Amino acid sequence: MSETLHYIEDYFTGALSPEEKLAFEQRCTSDQAFAQDVAFYISARSMLREELHELKRQQFSLLKPAPAPVKRIRAIMPYLAAAVIAGVFITLGWWFFFRAPSTQQMATRYIDAHLQQLSVTMHSGSDSIQSGINAYNNKDYQHATAIFSRLSTQEATAADATRYLGLVYLATGQYDQAIVQFNALMQFPLYANPGPFYKALALMKRNGSGDRQLAKALLEEVRDKQLPGSRQATQWLKNM
């Protein structure tokens, strides 16, 4: 194994002594092959940084709060009317459903609010993944399934494709298949694996025997390990 990259890393992480640093810098100008290795190292680190930032953007995109209501001092009457109507609905709602929403309802609300459309910026990779996302957003689930199924067998795109394939199954009510995909997703050693959260979501939606308990355990794991979806998991756990 080459020692050159180790030496280069030591320079950029500040692990070299002043004398060694000087020798390193002189070698950049006198040894063309070494300078090329330094160029590779810098390019690779730069690319890794961009990948990292894209992952963080995705992580943040899941945190967007609901838009705040616009404040208007005048035109109070429509608000009063809305408040009265809301009051009636709340009363009726309390009368009919005086308990907390079921896990299935919570899952439905989440899917309606967050998974009807996938952000095209969620993935910076291959065009094929983007094609799958476009098909999903156009509700062409058959096409999306075909694309993601194919990509899930290719190492380079397997993790993302598995995730999206699970979401397609979730959106089309095929919860058993969705859970299979999310189980597979959980096996990938991802930087921040959303598999447990999605699997819990699919279990909540399927609502079969023992699903609620399993979903709860997964949500507790998501919350405790601060995995993607931890904020939502914390909220749901209060009602479970």
Added chain:
Amino acid sequence: MIPPSAYSGQEQAILAGLQLGGSPRRTYEEQLYRLFYYLIGEGIRKYHLTEEDSSSAYSDTIISVIDNIVHGRFEGRASLKSYTYQIFSNKCVDIRRKTSTNREKVHQTHSLDALVGMLPDNARNVVQQLIDNNKRTLLQQCLREIGEKCKQMLLLFEDGYSDKEIATLLEYNSPDVVKVSRRRCMEKLKEKMLPFNHYYE
């Protein structure tokens, strides 16, 4: 309008949490993102950005702030709020400039600049001539081919996690094992690039 003093306790907690590292760090990153989320509205009103552009500027701002705190570049001369706002304003101006002049995003080159900038002038000139930005897509492709574990390790290191923290997060036996494995991953990436390289070899 919430007075800045109301945030000071929360700012301190976020700063301490980010500097502490480890797996709880992500919680504090999310808290930071939520803390100044209202700046997106400011980007729309003051800099006339679209919501998408303003959100993008805000995400990039938070990423920069986290990066600076984790790497010890945040000196605490201003409050976290002022510091974040200043970076956000610069990002908004960058985007305005880009949309009005069709220039590339200024902030996209920062990570490259930071490493190249560590070299003295003569060495920097030599190395800079050898960096081929057109290879970026190939590098991304090769990164996917070195395996998820390798990729995660390199990304965590890039995110400022120590080898000790990576060992805990990815369940390795020791920081030394992480260091060796991580360096092997970088070697692997370089080997994957060999068939495409006319500049690095």
